[in-house]
Amino acid sequence: MKKRKFGLALSLVLAAGTILGACGSDEGDSKKGDEKKKTENFKVGLVTDTGGVDDKSFNQSSWEGLKKFGKEFGLEEGKSYRYLQSEKEADYIPNLGKFADGGFNLTFAAGFLLEDAVQTAAEQNSGTNFALIDSLLMDEDFKPVFLDNVAAVTFEEHQGSFLVGVVAAKQSKTGKVGFIGGVDSPLIKKFENGFKAGVKSVNPDMEIIAQYAGDFNKPEKGSSIASTMYTQGADIIYHAAGGTGNGVFTEAKNRKKNGEDVWVIGVDRDQHEEGMPENVTLTSMVKRVDVAVYEISKMAMDGKFPGGKESLFGIKENAIGIAESQENVSKESLKLVDEYKEKILKGEIKVPKTDKEFAEFEKSL
């Protein structure tokens, strides 16, 4: 009898594991004010991927954009704008559905991981609008599809990569720089080719080593690749590899500690902090997801929801650029970055996205 009770207690503890993961994320709920404010009837929601709204990356940035929008237009948090956290992939569709059922006018899905879910949810709830951040909807053959109630928000990462390429070329002492990508895909190719184009524009003689880890979550691979590149004489590495990039930072810190002059360029957000305490982050290519979320929300509220097409955010929209932490970037580099920014804005430079475009770009230099 005693044993059975103990067994019950133990299985409760083990079962708690699955439940625990779901806790601690409902801050969005807590503010259920009783007073009914006279706000407009516009309601907007955000479904995070499994990272949660404090991931220092996409989810967090999306939520910040939404909060800014909500505050500016006097919406009530938790009621007119809120988020739902996905604990696992199976939560995506139910979470999107919850917003649709709750009469939300617009629901954001943070990140390309939710692509399939958005497609399904949008087909099931044709009366509600969705916005997918950082991806297009794809069919089985990876051809883009467009649904009238889905806005696909993408970024011109190649432009930002171009700018950090300019910094790398200007500040490299060895004439060699590296690029580490997560998975070889059209999206990450944009980073690679933009970066290469930026480097070559400043100095056509620079050598660029590029390699893909084949994974976004293998820091040990990132570290090994970085080690090989640094050994071959590259002194600056730009990574577009998510968690694999952590290994690049570790390797750079190890080397800096031993007196080598090496740097990492961060991606997606300001990664200055990741480079501390050895201070190895030269600069970062920053994607302002919050700007995009804010703009799309505003457009939707004004009845101009960009459904059924791709909405591109780039340097022009102020959604792409280099990080605010600039202590390691020289004044000349910053000046050069501004010059190239102008040229991209004016259309004098068309930054390449694919290998083919880069080959043509290189020839034109």
Place this chain on the structure above:
Amino acid sequence: MSILEILALIIPAALYTAAPIIFTALGGVFSERSGVVNIGLEGLMLFGAFTGVITTLTIQDSVGAASPWVAILVAALASGIFSLLHAVASITLRADQTVSGVAINFLAAGLSLFLIKKIYGKGQTDFVDFRINKVDVPGLSDLPVIGDIFFSRIPYTSYIAILAAIVVWYVIYKTPFGLRLRSVGEHPMAADTMGINVTRMRYIGVILSGVFAGIGGAIYALSISGNFTGGTISGQGFLALASMIFGKWHPLGAMGAALFFGFAQSLSITGAQIPFLKDIPSVFLIIAPYVLTILALTGFVGRADAPKAIGIPYVKGKR
């Protein structure tokens, strides 16, 4: 690059990435040699990584550069205690050992993420200020040829892992304790007849697996990733499990397998930048470690025999 330069890249990288796997696989050897399947290595490793990082973050301001080493010990202790759940469920309560191990994996993932949220108010920790750094071994790194290959830019944990494998081999094969441990995994009833406390030996086996997996996880987090997120440990525990089986439940075999995995992986990475290998499409280099593993398993290792009583709870007096 010359052959020597290539070796000086590949071998340190292999030793660097193999250390956490070696420790965790050694843990697996202890548990499975005592007759308890431990699929929970992944969870135990994750718990070790989690404890290692939060301990370092907590004490780094007062303890300084020694904090990651202290954190490894704390992680060993914490994971050892955590593994008790698996021990109680699978030994005392005679639950299915595979199911209980899977539960450990889920519990560790959920619990660590939950605690990170409670402690730091966000989904991941900051980066630690003090890591286990790659070092040149004083004296030895100046040796010609082998100094660059075996003693430069490798963290001390890699050497400790290899030493640990030798110690574990000695303990399991050369001491009375090891004989008892193996006997309860092969034929618990015979061991019981000889006066060995089967339950106690199995408890020790499982707890040691927690201790070693905890060390492995902490080393991974503190020498490679530098922080802890939900994805820090994703599959390394299973790789360790595979190393253990690949190494035929033998400590030195498990170490060899872990080194082999590390070597194959760093070869595939460095290969992409070696002149004549560079022209091979990258997908072949990426799958190379797995192909090599299959070849090695089918061609060279031969039959792998698990301990006879593995997975079967021991019931006193039952025939």
